[in-house]
Amino acid sequence: MLAEAIGELEEKIRIMAEELETIRRYVERLEQDNASMEAIIRGKNLRTSGKANLLALFDAGFHVCSAHFGETRDGDCLFCASLLDKEPLRHEEE
Ligand SMILES: [Zn+2]
Numbered sequence: 001m002l003a004e005a006i007g008e009l010e011e012k013i014r015i016m017a018e019e020l021e022t023i024r025r026y027v028e029r030l031e032q033d034n035a036s037m038e039a040i041i042r043g044k045n046l047r048t049s050g051k052a053n054l055l056a057l058f059d060a061g062f063h064v065c066s067a068h069f070g071e072t073r074d075g076d077c078l079f080c081a082s083l084l085d086k087e088p089l090r091h092e093e094e
Helices: 002-043 050-059 078-086
Strands: none
Touching (some): 050 078
């Protein structure tokens, strides 16, 4: 009975370790995405318009739509496309 209980515990620990590894990889990816976005935004002139920043993010492969903002984009996104077409150019004041 004790061996059985230990076996169950070991199985649970194994599953938790797998989940932890999955989460760790996910966090790593988010950190990389975040670093990429920061680099893009920092590389841009601060006086460029909000739309230019969004376009730069979009071109770099990120969503700029409110539904998936900041997530990596696998292909075209109708929400992003409509946002980038519709948002009027505006200049941010520093
Ligand atoms: Zn999108």
